[in-house]
Amino acid sequence: xxxxxxxxxxxxxxxxxxxxxxxxxxxxxxxxxxxxxxxxxxxxxxxxxxxxxxxxxxxxxxxxxxxxxxxxxxxxxxxxxxxxxxxxxxxxxxxxxxxxxxxxxxxxxxxxxx
Amino acid sequence: xxxxxxxxxxxxxxxxxxxxxxxxxxxxxxxxxxxxxxxxxxxxxxxxxxxxxxxxxxxxxxxxxxxxxxxxxxxxxxxxxxxxxxxxxxxxxxxxxxxxxxxxxxxxxx
Numbered sequence: 652x653x654x655x656x657x658x659x660x661x662x663x664x665x666x667x668x669x670x671x672x673x674x675x676x677x678x679x680x681x682x683x684x685x686x687x688x689x690x691x692x693x694x695x696x697x698x699x700x701x702x703x704x705x706x707x708x709x710x711x712x713x714x715x716x717x718x719x720x721x722x723x724x725x726x727x728x729x730x731x732x733x734x735x736x737x738x739x740x741x742x743x744x745x746x747x748x749x750x751x752x753x754x755x756x757x758x759x760x761x762x763x764x765x
Numbered sequence: 766x767x768x769x770x771x772x773x774x775x776x777x778x779x780x781x782x783x784x785x786x787x788x789x790x791x792x793x794x795x796x797x798x799x800x801x802x803x804x805x806x807x808x809x810x811x812x813x814x815x816x817x818x819x820x821x822x823x824x825x826x827x828x829x830x831x832x833x834x835x836x837x838x839x840x841x842x843x844x845x846x847x848x849x850x851x852x853x854x855x856x857x858x859x860x861x862x863x864x865x866x867x868x869x870x871x872x873x874x875x
Binding site for chain 1: 795796798800805806807808809810813852856861862863864865866867868870
């Protein structure tokens with residue numbers, strides 16, 4: 652199956668700073684990647700769809716100026732949380748999708764904003 | 766969109782069988798997925814159903830009834846390592862990715 656690598660696994664930052672999370676598709680070229688956020692004991696919520704070579708598509712209620720997504724190559728998408736605040740503390744997970752619809756997830760990145 | 770409902774938490778005994786139910790409402794069904802998620806980790810794929818019936822894969826089976834908007838995940842011969850959250854996800858025709866339910870936290874005890 653597809654292999655997705657996400658980095659960093661854990662990050663702690665001060666309020667007001669920015670944090671970048673990388674998501675790499677290791678075994679196939681992913682023109683589309685997906686970014687999810689998961690709060691404790693909550694469901695995976697889709698934040699945005701990352702499109703290689705074009706702008707990301709954001710879900711309703713997700714601030715595109717706060718969560719910057721760059722999909723510069725067919726194997727790399729990045730999510731930057733700008734001016735992070737404690738309420739942004741969450742588990743961020745990226746995924747790729749096979750034609751069958753099966754999603755392959757990265758390891759996830761746990762962000763803690765102090 | 767979808768309205769996906771599954772129990773919040775279940776407990777079971779090691780070696781037993783447990784059934785986790787999922788009900789959904791959607792305007793155009795195009796597949797149902799089950800994922801397993803251990804605490805602090807990303808979800809991993811368990812099963813996919815698009816037609817009615819039972820799909821068996823080792824100790825895990827998944828059932829779908831489209832007319833009832835209902836699915837279940839059946840786990841047999843439970844092991845301690847099966848303690849995890851089990852996420853039901855439903856895909857619409859209008860979307861190429863599924864929407865996730867809140868997950869069912871399964872606790873397996875000796």
